[in-house]
């Protein structure tokens with residue numbers, strides 16, 4: 298406690314009623330949560346198994362766990378729930394499976410899978426028009442779920458033909474999910490909420506289980522999450538939520554920063570604690586952050602100050618094109634590290650869109666700078682991993698038609714589309730999953746005997762693996778599965794070069810090894826292969842902001858993924874109109890949200906902040922002139938140091954300089 302300031306202490310020790318900690322970036326909100334967990338256990342004698350803390354990303358949840366274990370001995374944290382919202386939902390659904398209308402081993406569809414399912418339902422293909430139509434309906438359904446709107450309600454409130462079509466699809470889509478014994482990402486919140494509504498006794502049980510609830514990044518909760526929190530904490534209001542309305546950056550996913558204000562209405566006895574001292578950044582960085590965000594309208598007034606000194610100016614770097622921009626960053630980073638004696642992991646490079654990382658990566662590679670990209674092409678989105686995951690999904694849930702369709706011909710089994718169509722028709726008539734009916738004897742009457750035989754063989758083979766998987770509870774079944782179908786051979790055959798083939802084979806064994814690790818670790822005491830696989834499917838979906846190892850590497854990530862994190866030296870690249878603020882937000886006039894993203898980016902920096910932009914950028918193969926972001930103009934100009942084109946270096950010369958510095962650095966390396 299003595300390490301905290303008096304307001305933080307108040308927030309930690311206040312347990313008489315509901316509490317909201319409303320404060321700007323770096324003021325110790327997350328710290329309050331972790332300290333409070335320790336306080337509740339050690340000073341309020343609330344057993345850890347009655348405490349739950351939730352946040353939004355796996356990475357944040359993991360960090361929170363680590364911070365708690367530094368404060369409380371392991372023996373006292375048994376049963377403590379520190380997880381993401383979605384993991385908490387999954388936990389509830391798993392325990393209340395039957396009541397939620399799910400069967401054992403239900404599967405969780407990620408965004409790609411659920412979109413594929415919808416695409417099939419809508420009979421849409423891959424033309425631009427079809428993609429647009431599918432995406433519209435996909436997003437609409439997700440929004441409904443986040444607002445807890447059921448298909449029937451969607452139907453009755455549809456405002457136009459488009460919405461009506463989406464509402465019809467929503468009903469079909471949900472029926473299909475249930476038929477396949479599957480849930481999608483949004484269901485992980487919506488289903489527990491509806492379950493609690495329908496069966497108050499089950500809700501009571503969970504209220505009794507979670508007697509104190511803490512929520513980080515509260516400004517990003519959507520309606521469904523708000524409701525879940527409300528259900529869990531009523532009527533006593535034993536909760537602490539912390540948030541910053543200026544860091545709400547998930548409106549596009551249904552987040553409602555108004556939920557912060559709503560709390561005051563819903564809980565008249567709500568205690569609000571504001572924190573004002575920032576323990577992260579220098580004065581200049583804070584001044585810049587405050588200046589930018591002051592251009593947004595505000596519900597809550599906040600002030601933020603720091604006594605970490607005024608610090609260095611904020612560098613604004615203008616380069617001729619994206620090549621020069623990324624070269625400059627790589628070179629500067631290398632230089633700064635040497636000069637200041639820093640570690641690679643002291644640096645983060647942030648950008649608006651995942652695609653921006655590619656070029657940066659090549660530049661870092663050319664200087665042999667170790668780096669780690671969080672998000673982007675995640676491990677789990679690689680084809681070989683997706684395939685294997687579908688096998689796993691089918692192992693734990695034989696009704697998963699999506700998974701079945703993905704792997705029935707991977708590797709090739711010569712089961713043609715005509716056969717599959719007949720199989721699907723038959724399965725639908727029997728009201729069963731496609732995999733389930735693969736060994737129906739009647740199949741040979743509706744398709745060539747040879748095809749029916751292939752399907753039967755496939756099912757018998759995989760059934761045997763399932764049996765082994767449940768009996769043996771090790772990765773043996775998985776290893777056999779891979780070798781039986783000569784999956785390695787197939788991967789090599791499918792790859793354009795032996796090196797790529799090797800890499801893909803390596804990836805699948807990495808997956809197997811991590812399953813083995815999860816089995817060995819047995820953290821929650823319920824690690825059977827089935828649970829581990831279900832967990833993996835979920836991690837897969839949350840992988841976006843995931844980052845397991847903390848080896849010494851430069852961190853690359855999107856601004857969204859950077860929320861809650863901090864780094865001594867931060868580069869924000871591509872600070873240009875159309876990138877930040879993003880083009881769609883300019884068109885849709887949602888600049889305020891982009892400004893919050895800018896605010897999040899700036900406030901990640903502890904010591905040094907550098908922003909860069911390219912004056913031209915290639916778009917569809919053509920060089921296009923760009924305009925520096927309007928947010929740069931909103932920064933306090935007296936605190937900026939302009940570098941590059943901004944100080945009138947001849948573009949040719951700038952390139953030469955960049956090249957020379959890189960050559961020099963390379964020489965240094967060798």
Ligand code: ATP
Nearest residue numbers: 300301302321322323324325326327328576577861
């Ligand atoms: P964000 O809004 O970005 O999520 P936050 O409000 O959650 O930030 P924290 O991450 O909890 O802030 O804290 C920011 C930094 O300040 C951390 O490095 C933390 O260890 C440090 N810190 C918090 N409180 C104190 C304190 N009283 N004394 C010294 N350092 C502190």
Ligand code: MG
Nearest residue numbers: 326327328861
């Ligand atoms: Mg935080």
